[in-house]
Structures are given as C-alpha cells and as structure tokens.
Amino acid sequence: MSMNQEWTPKIVAFCCNWCSYAGADLAGSGRMNYPANVKIIRIPCSCRLNPMFVLRAFQRGADGVILCGCHPGDCHYSTGNYYARRRMTVLFSLLDYMGIERGRTRVEWVSAAEGAKFAATMNDFVKTITELGENKKLGDLRCKK
C-alpha cells in the first residue's frame, strides 16, 4: 500500500501502560506528527519487556526497538523501571558486543504528560534507524553461510 517500494524502517515501540502509552495518546491528541513506521505495543510496565521480545522483533524483521516507560522514581509499580533499566542495559551491551549497531535499541522515559517528548523521541529514533539502514545483521546472522 505504500506509495513507493523504497525501504522504510520498521520500528516496534513497547510502551508502559501508565506513563508512556498515555504520553503517546497525548502526542496523538496534540496532533504531534511522527512517522507511521512506529507501531506501539502496550505492556503494563517497562519491566514486562522480556529481552526475548526484543530479539523476536529483530528476528522477524524489525529495524529498531524502543522501550518507553515511566521516569525512574515514577513507576506505577514503584520499582519496575529500575529492573527494566538494568535488564536493557545488559541486553543492549551484549548486542553491542556482538557487533549489532548500537542505535537499534533504545530506552526512553516518557511520562504521561510528555506527549511532545514522545513524538520527538520517535522522530529522532526513526531518523537514527533510517540512517543505520536496514537491519541486516540480526535478521541475517547466518549460521550456515
């Protein structure tokens, strides 16, 4: 359905229900544009993001994965984002170590009041991923070639 067959990045954004999903809604009601490549998956808390979901997204052809959650200290469940912060740090570092482009994964804290930040973050992330180009490595870490 796209106008032309040029490559555009596929971005999966995991948003916690309480802050960032609401922030994305606010970006919407404020008519703040960001690219349509970004598709949001609602999770209850940033700590629900299993690293397996990130890898799965890449495996299935995503070019970038971003996690948005409440700011540290503001987690609806008190501590969820603190765990998410450590988990993603370790995961991203491991992917970096395996030679995957650093820019493909990101964590950003977006509150329910930060619609503008949500839109700006997505615009910036899409820009970064577009510059990085297609995700070849993670989909293409061919083992038998």
Next chain:
Amino acid sequence: MSLTNKVTAEDVLRISGVDASRCMQCGKCSGACPNYDEMDLHPHQFAALLRKGEVERLMESNALYQCLSCFACSQRCPRNVEPAKIIEAVRLTVIRQKGRNYMTADRLPEKLDEDLPQQALVSAMRKYSK
C-alpha cells in the same frame, strides 16, 4: 545619520544571545541600575523596545555609553534576560557601522592623568570603538 544596512531586532538578539521574550517587565533591572539617572533609556526599556523592534531608538540612545557594564541588571533579573548583553549588542551594532565610533584614540590624551590604569584605556577603546 543614514544607515547603509538597517539593523534589525533579530541582529541584536543574535549578537546578544538573549531571549528578550522572557522579560516580564518587572523593572528589577532598572531598580538595580547604579547609573540610572545618567541614562535616557533604562535596562528594562532595552528589553521592551527590542521586543517591539525599535532598534533605531536604542541605537541612538546615550545610555549605550553610560552603562557601567556592572551586570547588576543581569544578575538580579529573575528571568535571566541579561539586559547588559542587549545594551552591549546594540553598542556593537553602532560602532561596527561606518563613522559611528564613539571614541577615537586622538581624543584620549586630554582625558588622561598620571594614575589612570591601562585597564581604563584598553576597555574604553574596546567598548567605544571598532
């Protein structure tokens, strides 16, 4: 005095790096100014007139040469407007124009006395001429 290039409020804002729109016209700058009585325009007016784009009025002001550069206005401004920077920027736009040096070296000797430190001369030349 005719200007070859018209100086705009944007020029002054750019040179000064100041955001004049933050000014709420509380007048604390002018209340703090130690040389208020010597000036025809006062610090808060520099922000206000700049907002209105009336740069020419500012450029013709005698206040440009009465400002002590003591930064009391900038220091005490509750909104970080820094009027001292606006005054300096306007002064720069004036002396950068042809024939608008406020002070020239040949005028200096008459003003000197024995004890006057270099600092006074250097700064005067820098402030009032190209």
Next chain:
Amino acid sequence: MQEMIINRLRELLADGEYAGVIGWAQGETPFDRTPNLFNAEGLDQLRYDSFCGSNLSKYLVQQASKTEKKIIALLKPCDCYSFNQLCTEHRIDRNKVYVIGVGCKGKIDVEKIRKAGIKGITGITEDGDLLKIETMYGEKEISRKDVLLEKCLACKGKEHKCADEVLGESEETCSGDKYAAVRRLEAMTAEERFEFWRGELSKCIRCNACRNVCPACSCIKCVFDNPNSGVQNKAAADDFEESLFHIIRAYHVAGRCTDCGECSRVCPQGIPLHLLNRRIIQDVNELYGDYQAGESIGQRHPLTDFTLEDEEPSVIDTRGGGK
C-alpha cells in the same frame, strides 16, 4: 591424592549414613573423566587426577532430591560457586549434601596438547610443572601450565566456598587479566565483532551440550523446549535462531553464571561461548559493583536488584570498549 580421597570416602560410606558419592569415573577415552554416583563397593572405579575438569555440582540437582539420605559430593574450588548458586536457587538442598572439597592445581586440556603438535598420545605422567607424554612416536615433554583448561586460566582462587571438609592442596592458576579476551573483542570495530561472532556461531550444530552441562541451565523445562515460550525450537527454524539461542541463553544465565567455563569446555565445535557470559559479568561488575555469583548462599543477583542511581542504558554509547 586419589588414594587419600577413596580412603576417606570408605570411612564415610561405612555406616550407611550417606546414599553415595558423586565423583568422577573413567570415561570412554583414556583422558576422559565422567561424572558417576558411587557406592562403597564401586569406589575402586573413582578417579581423581588432572583430567577431572568437569563440574559435578549440577548432578546434585537430581541426585540429591531422589533419596532421603545425604549424598557426598566432591567439588573443586571452582565447582563450589556453582554449588552455592544452585543452593541459592533452591535447586539443591544444602542440608542433603556433604561436600568434600578436593584440592586442585589446575586441570589439563588434552586438546591443547594435541594442538601443540603432540599426536598419538598413549599416556601422560606429571612431574611437577612438567608433563611427560608418551606417544606412539616416543616421549615428549610440555609445560603443564601451557595446557591447562581455559577455565583454569580464569581461576577464582584456591578456597572452597562451601566445603564441609577439604582434602588435598589447591593452587590458584589464574593467569593475568581474565577479561583480556573480552577486551580484545571490545577493541574491534562493530563490524569485526559481528564477523567474529558470525564466524563462531555459524559453527554451532545445536547439540545442546553447552545447555546440558551448564549449572545455571537447570530448568525443569528449557524455554527452547516449551511450546508456550514463543522461542521453542528443537532444531533451528531459520538461520538467525542459532545465534538467538546463544544470546538468549547468555542472557538467561546473566547474574547467575559463575563463569565456570563448562560451556566452552564441552562445545564440540570449540565455540568460545564463555566470552558471552564473561562480557555480561564484566558489565555487571562495572555498572553495579563487584559481584561473584555463588560466592555464598542466598545472594541477590544484580539483575534482580537495583539502585536509584543506576546508569541509564545509554551509558553503553559513551562507555569505553565498544566502538
């Protein structure tokens, strides 16, 4: 040493208080030592020498829960960390195991001897720091420290962290910076690192040896075997999945891996899998403070913990290392 252990075990097993001993027996090839459960009668078959590199702690997960009686385990200093970690995770009941710490001065990697060009090995005898190797082509010599197992070079020390009694002397065999290999990789460009890992992981045949030996991989049912996990695959469905397997495995044991090095030791393809885990250990220590999994029982590992001041994930962009 072996005699001393067997004699002590005979004493312990004499009154039937213990169900048996987890120790090493002769394997299929001359220098292979395989885990085995011994009773008093079978003790003659017990082996303890420089080839007993394997970590026995994982075998206690099943054995110790089978019987009411206590079981005796022979653990080298490094095995103790895995043992403690499994106790922390309630996979082993500490009260049901009598741990004999056995002395260790580093174990020998026969592959390294072969790689040094010594072929047709028929026998190996030790003479202090020197190994005398009988081959079909005559006797050769090689320095013992040159053929130690990879994991011995990252030795965590000679202390047994959980022993009820200790038999024999131990020596620390750590050689320099254990993160040296990790740092070498870090110093490469992203492209080079990617090529390195692609090269290594493409050798994987999904034999699951690493998973089966890993003391941290003690799950009743592995996520890769679980149809509901979303990552189930017996054999790789697509090419990405081998590496996915290793990334997920490394991540799953993050914070719990004691750096025992068994994964790399058993890999038939010689993939340096421990370099994945060791990088995570390095990260965790740098970012969240020094932590050694299995140092003691009951620790809270760094990924189940946090501080308010933890670094943001973007720290990776600015930290030294990766280019």
Next chain:
Amino acid sequence: MNYSYYPGCTLKTKAKELDIYGRLSAAKLGIILEEPEHWQCCGGVYPQGEDEIATRLSSIRALAAAKEKGQDLITLCSACHHVLKRVNNDMKRNATICQRANNYLQLDTPYRGETEVLHYLELLRDRIGFDTLKSAVVNPLKGVNIAAYYGCLLLRPGKEMGFDDPEDPCIIEDFIRALGATPVKYSQRNECCGGYLTLENKGAAQKRAEAILSSAADAGAEMIVTACPLCLYNLKNNAKTKIPVKYFTEVLAEALGVKEEL
C-alpha cells in the same frame, strides 16, 4: 604547587603593587606562579557579543598555554579574571564560539575550556585554605577595621563567575579575618564604583565612588581593600571621602611579613 599566572597589562605598569605583593606572598606560602613567556592583553572587557571572536583570542591563547602545561591559571586583576573566566566558559559551553575560535587559532589540539581559571583569592580559599593562611601570618593586623570592596567583575554574573554569593559574598571578609584584622561589612561592597565611566562621565564615577566610600566610612572602615586596579584608581581619586584604598595583596604581604617598600 605550580600554577600558571596571568598578570595582565595593568599589573605591569600602574598596578605593580598588586602583582609584586601577590608574588611575594605566594612565594611565602609555597606557591610557584609561572608567568607564560608570551601573553597578550585580555582586552579589559569581556566581549559580550556572541559573534565577537577576535577579541576572545588573546584570552584563549593564555588559557591554552596553561592547558599545555597542565596547570590551573591564576589571575589577580578583577578585570582579567572576569574576561578569562567567561571566555573559558564560552569555550566550554558555547559550541559555536568554540569552533570559530579554534578555526582562527589552529592549535595542535583544539582548546575546549579545559583549563581551570582561579582568582588568587580562590587559590587562597580553595587550595591553600584560610586556616593555613592564618597560621602563616607573622604580623597579624590586629585591631584594623578593613572593608572589602568587591566591585562587579569578580562576582557577576554569579552563575558564570562561581566566585561567591554575588549578593552576600564573604571571601574577602574571611581573608581579612585570616590576616588578623576585623572585616567591616557595608551595603555598597558589591555595587559598581563606576570606574568604566571615569573617562567619559567623571561626574557619574565620582558619585558612585563617593557612595561607596561614605557607606564604608559610616560602617567604621579604616581601610578598603580591593583586587581591581580601576576600582582602586576610582575610589582613590574620585571620592570626596578619603579612606586608604589598598590592594588586598599588599595587606597580605604585610601580614605575611614579606612586604618590601617599593
């Protein structure tokens, strides 16, 4: 401890006392001040215009030279301190100025504000400590009521200078106390003396100077100390009220017993 030291033009001519007593005292306190071989005048006025690059260069050269030696840069003259400190801030925080200045200078390694600029008084307070200074005093100035005159340049803008609370400074009072004298607080100590206008509008400068001196006199000051040559000139020459005005380094040298008659 070795520091780079930027004296500035005035200290080489009309304000020799400020410089010489500063050096003598530093030597007594075990501080080695190294004056770079080639330094240029800082210009005396901080160029507030964001597009003024050329007028910042002489300061940056001095700052970069200190960086080469791996030393902090010590200043004495208030004006030089003000200019160097703020230009250094620009090099740290204003990417455009930093880049444009470096384009001009073509240094071996670009200068990005790495040097720390310290005023002599900050050196005494933060590196040596007023307690240490106190114990080094041999001629305590007992019973002398000294008023500090801060002026503008050391204090403002407070956020950039980071020198002291610009509305309630205490560093010179603490300094006076360390020398055994009694500090006199008065309301005009951080108000401008009008020195810059001494050439243009002597009347205004006289009015400001008188306001300061009479306020200090009312508060019981017997002496005023300052760090600025222009302030010193103005307070001495343009006020009706007469109180001795001295450089702070002169009383420092006196208290440390290293004062020589010049």
Next chain:
Amino acid sequence: MQKIGVFVCWCGSNIAATVDVKAVAQALKNEAGVVFSTDYQYMCSENGQAMIRQAIKEHQLTGIVVCSCSPRMHEATFRKTAVSAGLNPYMVEIANIREQCSWIHKDIAEGTEKAIVLARAAVAKLHKNAPLTAGTSPVTKRALVIGGGIAGIQTALDVADAGFEVDIVEKSPTIGGRMAQLDKTFPTLDCSACILTPKMVEAAQHEKINIISYAELESLSGFVGNFTATIRKKARFIDEDKCSGCGVCTEKCPSRKGLDEFNMKLNKRGAVYIPFAQAIPNVAVIDAEQCLHFRTGKCGLCQKNCSAGAIDFEQKDQLIERKYGAIVVATGFKPIDASAFNEYAYNDSPDVVTSLEFERIMNAAGPTKGQLIRPSDLKHPHEIVVIQCVGSRCTEDKEKGKPYCSKICCMYTAKHAMLVREKYPDVKVHVFYIDARTPGKNFDEFYRRAVEQYDVDYIKGMVGKVAVEGDKLHVQGSDLLNGEQVHINADMVVLATAIEPDPTARSLGTMLTASMDTNDFFTEAHPKLRPVESPPAGIFLSGVAQGPKDIPETVAQAGAAAAKVIGLLCKNELTCNACVAQTNEAICNGCSQCEKVCPYGAITYEDKEIRSPEFRGIRRIATVNEAICQGCGACTVTCPSGAMDLKGFTNSQIMSEVDAICR
C-alpha cells in the same frame, strides 16, 4: 480456533479523515479467524454497541477487536458491551487507530496501512487471549491523612463525619499548620486562630479521629484499600496521657536558647515548650538538642516540677504499624528561604523580614505581642516597604527562585498593608509590585480598598537593592509608571516570599509512588477531571501539597478529597486486576528469583506435588496471591524457565503482536 469480529470506528471524521475505514474493515476480513468485519460512524454510540452485540450473537464470536480510540478511553465501554452479549470482557482487544494513527498522520494511504497493521496485531493477540475473571480484595475502612494543617484537618473531619476512622499524622508537635501562624485572613480580615482553633478542637474530640502528632510516615506498602503504613512517632519525652498542658515545665526550664519555630524563630523558647496556647494536643515537648538534661546529664527541673509525672527522659521513638484503605497527602508548604535574596539585605538586617515573619510580628500572640516594632531596636517604624514576588515567577535556569506564581502573596500583602495602616495611620506603606493578581471573590475590591481607603502606596516596579545605611534601609527600585528610579529610606522591609512544598514532600512522594512535578508539588491524576487524586489508586491530594492555593480553596479541595476517600471506603471490596501473574507449576523451578523483584510481596513458595512429563514428586513452586498482584510483570521476565506468565499480557500474546507488526 477463535471466531473474531472486527469493528472499525470512524469516530466521525477523527479517524475516517486519515484512515480509509472501509479498506481496513475489508483487509481484516482476510485475517485468519476473522469471521466478521465492519465499520461504523461511532462505535461507542448506543447504535454502535448494539451492532457489536448483534454481531457477537449472530456470528457466535469468541472475541472482538475494536479499532477505535485509545483503550484508555473506551476499553471499559466495549468490555461492558461484550459482557452484555455474553462474552468474557477480556476477549476484547482495542486497536488504537485514533491517538496512535489517524491523529498523527496526514497521508491517508500511510494512515490506512498503519491502521491495518495495528488491527492485525490486535487480532493476533486476541487469538491467544483466554477468558479471565477478576478476583476481589477487601477494603480497610480507615484513612490516613498526612499533615495536620487546615487541609488535613478538614479532610479528616469530613471523612470521620461519614463514619470512617481517620488517623492524622502530623510531623510537628501540634496540628494547626501554617494557618495557625496567620494573624488575619483575607479578604474578610477575620482572625485566623478564631476560625481554625474550633476546627482543631473538633478534630481532637471527634471519636473517629486519632491525631498522631510529632510523627512521620516511615514506610508504606500495599495498594488501594490495603495499605500498610509504618508511622514513626518521635520521642517527645513527655507522656502524652499524663501531661495536662499546665505549662509549669515550660516556665521552669532554664534553657532559653531554642528558637521558637511557631514564631518563625523571631524569639527564643525553652527546651521544653508548648508551641502555642491552643496547641493540639496541648502537651509539651522536649527539644533534646537544647535540653540541659540531654546535653549535660544534669538539670531535670521540669521533671521535679511536673505534678503529673509526665516527663519521661527515657522515652524512645515508637513505630506504629496500621492498615489503611486510603491515604490523603496534605503536607502543605513553607515560605522559601529568603537568605538567597541578599540584594534585599535579608541576611544583613533583622528589619528585613519575610511576610510570614511579619504575620507573627502583627499577631497579638506573637513575639512582640502584636506591637509593630522593628526586630533590631524594638522601635516603632514609620515607613515600611513591601516587595512582592520575591522568588516567584523566576525562570527555571535561574539559580534561585521558583518559576510559578505563588498565588497568595498579592492578597496577603494588601492585607498586611491595610492592617498596618488601620492600626498605625502614621506609618507609610509602599508596595512594589509587578502585577496585582486578585482573581477571587471580593479580592480586587479588597486590594482597591487598600489603595483607595487606606492610601497604601503601590509602586509598579521591582526593588533592585536594599542597602543598610545606619539604622535605615535604603530601598532603591523602579517606578515604571513614572519612569523613574525611586529611593526610599525605610525602617522595615517585608519580603513577600514565594511558597514551596514542604521539604518532606519529595521523599513522601517516592514512598507513595505518587508522581510530582519539578517543583515538588504532587501531580493530579488528571489536571481537569481528577484534580484531587494522585495517579496511584487510593492516594488523594489536599491543599497546597498539590499547588499554591488560599484557605477557602484549600478547604474546598480538602472536602473534595474527603468525598473521594468516602467513596472508596464505602465499598466492602474492590475488584482486583484480572491481569495477574500466574505460575505454570509444571515447569516452575522454585528458584525464588521472581519473589525478589515483586514490589508487592505477592509471591510465596510452597512444596507441591507435581506430575508432569519432566518431573514427578514434591517440588518447591511459586504461588501468586491474586489479590495482591498488581500485574506489572517484573516476575515474568526474571523467571528463567518462563513458568511465570502474566494473564492478559502473556509471552505468547506479546510475541504474536510482535510477529503481526513485523510481518
């Protein structure tokens, strides 16, 4: 296999303008399991819902996907619709094609394509949904009010009058708060104490209210309806039950160095003191830092003279643990520290005072017994300057001050000016102001009265410098209207300082997980529609803790918070979250990692008999308390075997969404 119905909403033109809704409905027909797909102008309307109900029945749908606005808007609506047609409410998924699609995109092709992907993801997730039933949890019928000022007192009274138990925790030795320190109130000029103290007494005597003074919240756990609070009751070294408040101890105390907090530290008090005459509880307190007994081991005069035997030097802090159903934050404010504003000579002269200090000077029970005299020499002032907006309305990059308008200063300044002129017509009062902000009932009339009737000199402009010159305060400021710099030799200067949240607010906010703004005011759950609730359920806001306000606004908000609390406590039980964690016992290792990351302590372990292909026998298994679990999912990621999963957001549901999006 599910039988899924897809319903695409136009939302008038909100969606239909940038998403081809018919194309979306058409495209979804081709998805596996979708047996019905349609579009309609307003799905949330009665007609739209009827259409859904009919389709569910007609096509025997097992689940529905509604492509509409955010689930935060109408998920509950469509769940109810589903229930009324006999479906489980959790067999409903929403594809957010308005906020996250039509409203942010302009190109219709782009919008339509994205809407289809979002709808597909919802269908993919729905395939893995299972019917869920929510549990219930009981409600503890007691409220905790933190802060005993007028806000806390009013909320407590209203809740208690409805028949529920209320505990007030107050950190100082008495309730009353800032209002107790005020002399008169604007715009009526009635005496603050006269209207406040009856309320304090009422609270103290109310059988449902329990005042825990000199105490602070130490920790809090639990969730709405089921909070457990630990309260630290600080040792006051006085037995509250024995002390009669006679005050003999305060007279006998030889220590006179303590600063009287109630009088803004303008005078000294003894080490044992009662904050003010109408304090509640009317019980003394010992300031251990000043007390000679604690400092030297000697003295004990108070103890010797206490006929009630109430002095107890051995008293220790006491920890009280209690359960609550609701929590009200009423922590109030304090004036900012004026010492950062020495351009107004606050540090240089005792005759420069803040407005709250001035309030105490004007008060008959204050340090000067209500006499207007200067703190420095106790002389009567003849000229007073008030400076407004001290520390208010500053930009955030300024090193001092607050970015907001403190709201009450214009009015209390007019009050001060008026009171001075009324009592001492010989005193000139000048007020420097930027704007006189008086939007309130009878406020502007009040301010005008100060100008017209009392001849208060309002000068539009700010003061640049206050200089202490001899025994005068030289005030130099702008008169913007007359275009001149004015110089006033005043005898006193009053600083109308900004107010800021109480310093305990930040740590309390963290403890309650209640969000706060950058100025440490508590944030409302919704700025318009839920102004007295904090985002976490069961936490309510009362008074200035939420933002600057005057007394009537505070009282009104306190009542509103009370109404919300009563609404909650009326219920016998709350419906729990149905989306809770669940253990797959067949594969749980019992490794105890999930328990470590659970913020609610909802996970425990039991030895259970397990019969599965992998294991037969008794094994340690994790169990989730569904009433406690809030469904964050932290445990699911920590679980190495994947035995722990989150209902409604299962691993396979999320993975299906990922797959559908990346398809």
